[in-house]
Amino acid sequence: DDPNTIALDSAEDVKRRQSDPMFRAEKQEEDAAKKQRLAPHLKELQKKKDLGSTSDYDAHKLLKRKFREQHGLFTDRQKEEEQARKRPRLLPEREEDRDAAKKVAFSHAPTSLADRLRKTKKKSQWDS
DSSP: OOTTSOOOOOHHHHHHHHHOHHHHHHHHHHHHHHHHHHHHHHHHHHHHHHHHOOOHHHHHHHHHHHHHHHHHHHHHHHHHHHHHHHSOOOOOOOHHHHHHHHHOOOSSOOOOHHHHHHHHHHHHHHHO
16 A cells, blocks of 8 residues: 555464465565665665654753753742832822921931041040
């Protein structure tokens, strides 16, 4: 039927091959001729298979590398989302907020680090 399929021997042929030496010799000759005819095609298939396939180790290594890259990207995205959740969400500024901020009065003016250092130096100068 299809030239690309291999026909298997029937159960009858298998029994005849085992019992009849002449039948076995005829089939061996047919098999040898078929082997000679299909050898170039088989070699070509084997070359294509060798070029396209890798060892199990190499395939596994490639698969793990892809997984790690995908997982790394996923963890980066997770970190970004977590940082975004930690940041406070600010509402847009309104006029009412500005008025309320102007009304806030501190008991003492906030001092800078430089002002605090100057005060400590002055105290130490008077102490000695």
